[in-house]
Amino acid sequence: MPFSHCGTLIPRVSDEAVVASAWERFLQDKPLENEGVRKVVLASWQRCRSEAVDPARPSAPGAAAERVRQLQRLNSDLCDVARPALESLRDILRECGTLIMLCDQGGTILQLSGETRVRNVGEEINLATGGCWNEEVIGTNAIGTAIVTGAPVQIHANEHFCLDVKRWTCAAAPILDPFDHSLLGVVDVSGVKESLHGHTLGLVVAAARQIECELGRRDVARHERLLTRAIDHFIRYASDYVVLIDSRGRIVRTNGNAQAARETYNLQMLLQVGSQVPELDLARPEADRYRQRPQWLRPEWLHPLKDHEGVLGTMVVIPLAVGDRHPAISLPKTVTTPASDDAFGEIIGESEVLKAAKARARRVAMLDLAVLLLGETGAGKELFARALHRAGPRAAAPFIAVNCGALTRELLASELFGYAEGAFTGARRGGLPGKFEQADGGTLFLDEIGEMPLDMQPHLLRVLQDGVVVRLGDTRERCVSVRMIAATNRDLQNEVNAGRFRQDLYHRLSVVNLHLPALRERPGDIETIVEHLNNKMARKYGCAPKRLDPAVKQALLDYGWPGNIRELQNAFEVMFALSEDDVIDISLLPPSIAQAEWSSPASPTSAPVPPSFGGLKEIERQAILDAIAKAHGNMSMAARTLGISRSTLYVKMAAIRAQPCDSGAVAARVFR
Known part of the structure; x- marks a missing residue:
């Protein structure tokens, strides 16, 4: 045949x-x-x-x-x-x-x-x-x-x-x-x-x-949600090497100097879009992922990204420049670099509350006492912790950070205390030292301490009391000496009263309490921070600083900033990056800030002012003001009422604001 x-x-x-x-x-x-x-x-x-x-x-x-x-x-x-x-x-x-x-x-x-x-x-x-x-x-x-x-x-x-x-x-x-x-x-x-x-x-x-x-359809939808959740991390860790990995362990996006990351940490892994990281495939059992996790992949680098439907993926942040990891506080208007001998020089601000916090931190730094940093998310707690370490007697020794909220009980225990060879299936030959041992002689920073499981707290207390660590699966005692700095955005005293946090551990951690002010408590620093961010973004994107529309500047000053300085930096960089010319106009305001601006008590709620007979422009102007007023500041609704796109509405708003008009009081209320 x-x-x-x-x-x-x-x-x-x-x-x-x-x-x-x-x-x-x-x-x-x-x-x-x-x-x-x-x-x-x-x-x-x-x-x-x-x-x-x-x-x-x-x-x-x-x-x-x-x-x-x-x-x-x-x-x-x-x-x-x-x-x-x-x-x-x-x-x-x-x-x-x-x-x-x-x-x-x-x-x-x-x-x-x-x-x-x-x-x-x-x-x-x-x-x-x-x-x-x-x-x-x-x-x-x-x-x-x-x-x-x-x-x-x-x-x-x-x-x-x-x-x-x-x-x-x-x-x-x-x-x-x-x-x-x-x-x-x-x-x-x-x-x-x-x-x-x-x-x-x-x-x-x-x-x-x-x-x-x-x-494919599901992947696209998930990746869109993942990228939406990840944008803050890409901005926040702009000086580090960042790898975005989806729930199946596939690298979706990277940012930063991959070669520097490989050389700094001797990485052998191929960190390229499309390659696989099986250890971060969330479909696999957590115990399997942990046992097979490569030694170079440190748990404090891992940031799970979630939304209302669950965990979307993982952001791996490989630090390259420690001083720029959390640019939570900006430079003064002179945009000068802080003196290298001032450990607190990177914490910028001239408000009285910030000055007081820095002054107290400087006094505390040399005392080698346990410090509990209290403040809202994004207020710069890790920045303060690193400054306390650099200004203290242990500055030449390691600074080790652990996020207690990012690990399960079992993983947190092995990360803090280490484990012996054979402690569990897949344990590395020779065992692994925990963070207490790694920080010996230096500083251990426990972020989100309020998230630590209640049944783990006695083990932490014992190490703090005795200065002795016993690895999981081992009987040998190892003496360690660390300075403890902890941070939380919770009210730990309330947690103690509710039975969710041990009182003895609370007193051991809070030898000195340091309250970090929220951004809304020091509004006078906002303009300085924005000016510094403008210069910083100009250097990053290789262009001249941009001019802020007065309405944008006023909106930034009026906003409450629940995410504090981190939220301000993220919002500003997005506006800077999206602006097509040398002006950041009001159309670029993030929806949360714009919505807060238009729905503020200053927004008009009274009956619209009758239009004058100054021609078509005045009629159009008044129609726009009336639509915004009837929509209670909802710009999308106002645009639909007028039959135009939202971007067109923003352009017309900017033009109206730039022109004098008889009904200036109404315009001022709308555009304030």
Whole structure:
């Protein structure tokens, strides 16, 4: 038989006898000169020979029930997305006597449906949930061959490599990750060989494409949400190397100097968009991720990103310039660099409350006492902690930071106290020192101390009292000497009264309390901070500082800044980056700030002023003011009322504000 048929996708029933003869000759290592074996099948047979697959193997190996459940959890997204496509296949093939299957990337069957009679027959060769149909173990078959080739394939009867599988026919198509095109799984339709249909391969290909499209849609939606949550981190850690990783451990975006990160921390990992970080695949059990986490990946670098639907991914922040990690306080109007001998020089501000906090911190720094930093999120607690360390007697020793709110109880315990070799499955050879040991002689900064689990607090108290650390799984005591600085945005005294925080630990940590003022408590510093940020962004983006529209400046001064200086910096950089010329106008205000501005008590609520007869411009002007007033400052609603886009409305507002008008009082109330 000529080779013209050997490359086709669809097998032919008429070739069964020829293929059977070729298989026997192949097992006898005889040449197959003009045998009618398709190229995809022959290549698979050759792989089976190289892997020493036993052609007499009666069935595929199976996974234990618990392992199957674990694989289903690992592939929960795939299983969820595939369900409608598999149900459609089942409806189409209901009368064909076939099994419809979804397999993972290793060929293990995760889901299977079909009529009972066919399922019973399939179980004889373990064509059932948990069966592993990888080529390496069960030879040529549609599932395993599709995995190896990465392409759809149909394998019929004698084309199978193992004898007991030859009574089956099957068609399979790979499911590829829309993001990086890696293999996620396989859709397969199998039946006894009499059920062969040429259209089956087309059906499984269509099902696989349907699954890929839905996965892609979900990926796009999740990545949009992830990037929205991550923008603050990219801005906040602009001087560091930042890696954004989605919930499946795939690198979505990076920012910063990758080469500097590799050289500073001797990183061997490829930190490029599209590459995989299995240790941050959130579908995997946390214990597995922790045990396999590489030594270079420090837990304090990990920042989980969440929204209302749960954890979206992880931001890995690899510090490159410690002094710029948290630019929470800006430079004075002179934009001079603080003196290098002033540890508190980076904490900029001339308000009395900030001066008082800095003066108290300077006095406390040299006393080597435990300090509890109290302040709202974004008020600069870590910046103060680092300044206390640099100004204290331990400045030459390590400063080690741990975020108590970012780790589970088990991970936090091992991070703080370390563990011995063999303490648990996957523990590193030789064990691992904890943060107390790493900070020995220096400063240990425990951020978000109020989040520490109650049952862990006695262990921390003992170390603080005795100066002795015992690693998990060990009996040896190790003496440590650290200065303790803790921080929280909670009222710890209330936590103590509520029974959520130990009173003895509270008193041990709060030898000295240092209250950091919120930004709204020092509004006089806002203009100085904004001016510094303007110059800083100009240097970063390689352009001249930009001029702020007076309305923007007033909005920044009037806003309450619940996220404090961190929120101010993030908001300003976004406006700076999005402005297309040398002016930051009111249209660039973040929605939260703009909404607060327009809904403030100063917004007009009285009846609109009748329009004057000054022409069309005055009528348009008054219509805009009236629409904003009726919408109670909601700019989107006002734009819809006027029948224009919101951006057009902002442009018209800016023009109105720049022109003198008779009803200036109304304009002032709206644009204040």
